[in-house]
Amino acid sequence: MASNPLASDGSSDLDLSGQVAHGIGERVIGALLFACGMVSILTTVGIIVILAEQAFEFFRQVPLPSFLFGTSWTALFKTPAYGVLPLVAGTLWITLIALLVALPLGLLSAMYLSEYASPRARNIIKPSLELLAGVPTIVYGFFAVTFIRPEILKPLFPKIGPFSALAAGIAVGIMIIPLVASLSEDALRSVPRSLREGGLAMGATRSEVSWQVVAPSALSGIVASFILAASRAIGETMIVALAAGSKAQLSGNPLEPMQTMTGFIVQVFSGDVVAGSTPYLSLFAVGLLLFLMTLGLNIFSQWVVSRFREVYE
Amino acid sequence: MSAQVLSRSAESRNETLDAGNLPGRQRRSRVMTGVLIAATGIAVLALIALLASIFKDALPWLRPDLLTNMPSRKAEKAGLYPALIGSLWIIGFTALFAFPVGIGAAIYLEEYAPRNRLTRLLEVNIANLAGVPSVVYGLLGLGVFVTWLNLGRSVLAGALTMALLILPVVIIASREAIRAVPPSLREAAYGVGATKWQVTSSHVLPTAMPGILTGIILATSRALGETAPLIVVGAAAYVTFLPSGWLDKYTVLPMQIYEWSRRPQDEFQGLAAAGIVVLLALLLALNAVAIWLRARSARKVRW
Amino acid sequence: MSLTTERAGIDQITGNARDAIGAGVLPEPGTDRNVVISLRDLNVHYGRFHAVGDVNLDIPRNRITAFIGPSGCGKSTVLRSINRMNDLVPTAKVDGTIWYHDRNINGRDIDPVMVRRRIGMVFQKPNPFPKSIAENILWGAKINGFTGNKAELVESCLRRAALWDEVKDKLDASGLALSGGQQQRLCIARALANNPDVILMDEPASALDPISTLKIEDLMRELARNFTIVIVTHNMQQAARVSDQTCFFSLNEQRMGFMVEASPTTELFTNPKDRRTEDYITGRFG
Incomplete structure (x- = not known):
C-alpha cells in the first residue's frame, strides 16, 4: 500500500494559483474564440457602413424625398428618374401573392403534421418539405417561367405575358411554404399534451x-413564422429576376411584369454598370431600404415571440 | 335556493347518450381533416411538379459531355465544366473560411461567453444576420472585398462573401450540436481538474462534432445554390476557362443556369434544366453525406 | 443493524478534530493538521436568491463527512462550493472563506482548476467519458502532467475502486458499456487518478440499485483510510452506515438553506443536539 502511487500525503504546499501552468494559453484561446464571435458583429457593421456610405453619396445627387416618394424608376434610361415607389410596389405585390399561397398551405400542413399525421406519414412528408426548402431559389425561378406560367396561368389568363408578378409571386409562395410549415409545426408541437387532453376530456372534437385550444396557444410562434415568411419573400431575388420581368411600374394588375428592389439590383449587375455612377449608387440606396425592411420584420417577429410566448413547464 | 337550482339541473340532466349537436361538429371535424390533408397534399404535389417538370425539360439534354464541355453559343455543344469546377472552388474556400470562424463563435457563445449585454447583443445580431437577404451580402462583398480590399471579381472575393452569408447558419447549427452535449460530461471533466479548453477540446467538441458536421454540410449546400450575391460580386456569365488560383475569374453552376435560362431559345431552356439536375444531384449528395453522418453518430454514442 | 454498533469510527478521531466536531466554537482555520477543509461564513447566492447562509464547518482528515437534509436545503450547493464547481454556474456567487489546510481556496487568486486537482468529485449520475475504461482514468492524469507508468496507474486506480477484477480483461471497452454501479466505481477510479486529497461525492448511489449501493458504501469506507471524503446523501441510513461526521441541513421560510448541526454520526442519530435534527431523523426513522 505504501508504494502505491496514490498514497495520500495530505500536503497543502501546492501552488494553487495555476497562473503559470495555464494562464496564458487559456487566455489566448479565449481571445481567439471571442474574435470569432465578433466577426458577426463586424459583418453587421460592415453592411450598415457600406450601404449607408454609398447611399449617402446617392442622396447628395438625388434628394431623399424624391427617392422615397417618386413614382417613376428609370435608373438605367437616358433620362433617369429615381422614385423608388414602383420597386416597393412590385416587392409588396409579389410578397402579398406569395403570402396568400404560403400562409394557408403552410399553416394547414403544419396543423396536419402536428395534430393529425401518423408517425409514418410524418416521416415521409416532413423530409419532403425539408427537401423543398433546400432547393435553390433559381430552380423556383426556372419553374415559374417554364411551368407555372405556361401550364397553369396561361390557360386561366390567356393574356398573361412572359413575365408577371403573379407567376413570380406563386413561385416565391411555394418556396416559403416549408418555412411556414416547419416553424408553425414547431410552435404547435410545443403546446403541452395536457392542454389537448383537457380539451378532449370536455367532449371537444x-x-x-x-x-x-392548440392553435391559440401556439399563436406567437405561428405569427412569428408568418412575419419571417414575409421577410424572406421581400428579400427573394432570383425568382423575381427570372419571372417578374424588369419593368419597374406602379401597377394594380399582377398579370403585368413588375420589378422588385432585389430584381433591380440583379438587373444592374447582369449588365455593365460604372462604379461610382448614379445608377451604381442607387443600388446601395435600394439595398439599404431592403435591409431596413427585412431587419424591421425580423426584429418584429422576435418581439412577437418574446412578448407573447406562453411558457409551459 | 341553491338546493332548488341543483335539483332542477338534476331533473333536466340528460342521462342518455343523446348526440345533441355532436353529429354536426363531427362532420365539421371530418371536413377539416380533409382540408388539412388536401393542403399538405398540395404542398407535396408542388414539390413533385417542380421535380417532374424540370426532369422532363432536362431529359433530352442530359448527356455525359455536359459535364466536360465548355459553354458554347451552340446549344448542342455547350457544357458546364467551368461552372462545375468554379462551384467546387467557391464552396471549398467558403467552407475553409466559414467553418473555423463559425465553430469558434459557437464555442465562444456556448462555453466561454459571460452572461452580459455584449453576449446578448451577439446572439440577437446573429439571429438577425440569418434573416438578411442574400443580395445584401452581395453588396457587402462588393464594397468590402471587391472594391476596398481590391480583390476584384475573383474566387476569393466570392468565397469570402459566401462565407459571411453562411456564417450565421454555421454558428446556429454548431451551437445546437454543442448544447446537446450533456452537462454531466463537462462536469466530469472539470471534476478531474481540466481547464476550460481541455474540457472543450477533449470532450465537448468530439462529442458534438457529428452534429456540427451535419449542420455545416447543410450550410455548404446553401452556398452551392446561392446565385444573387455572386452576381453582385461579379461571377462572370460566360467563362470558357477554369480558375487556376483564388484570384482568378470564375463562374458557378447556378450562375450558368441563370445565364442559360434567360436566353430565349428553347434549347438553352433545356440546357438550364439539365444544369439544374446536375445542381440538385450535387445537393442531394451533400445531404446524403449529412444524413449518413447523423445516423453513424447516433449509433456510435449511447448515453 | 443498530446505529450504535455499526459505526464507532468517531472514537478514532483524535486531537483537536475530535473537539472540533460538534463543538460550538471552531478553531482558527489552518492551525490543525487534522482538519483538511474549513468553511467559514459560507454564503451562496444564485442571482438574487440566497441559497445557503452562514455555514461554518470543519472537515476532518481521512474521515467521511455526510451532509443530510431535505431536498433544496443546499447540501449539494455547499459540496460544489468546496471544489469551486459553482464557478461554472454563471449566476452563482460564493462568499465567505473555504480553507484547504491553510489556504483560502475561495480567493480570486486561486485557479479553480488547481483546486479540483486536489479535491476530486463524483457525481450523482455516473458520467464516464464516452471513451475506453483505461482512457477514462488516464485523461485526468494526462492533463495534469502524469508521466509515470500508465498501465500501473490504471490498475491501481481500478483496484482501489474495487473494479479491477470485473474489467481487467476489457480495459479498451467503452466506459459506457458498464453497468450503472460499475460506471460509478469507474468515476471514483477516475477521481483517484489525480491522487486527490479530498473526494466529494454528490449522492453517488442515488441512481444505483441496492447491491451496487452497498458496494459503493464499502468502497467509501475503504477509501477513507487514505482520503478525506465528503458525501451528500438523501438517505439517512446511508449516512448512518458510512459516515463519521454528519451535518444536518435545513431550510428556512425564505427557502434559504443553512446548517443546523454537525456532530459525530453516532451522536447525531442517537442524541441530536438540536430539536429540528431530532424531528427530521425521527420523522424518517419512525
Missing part, C-alpha cells in the same frame, strides 16, 4: 381542440 379533434378539430375543435386543434383550432380552439
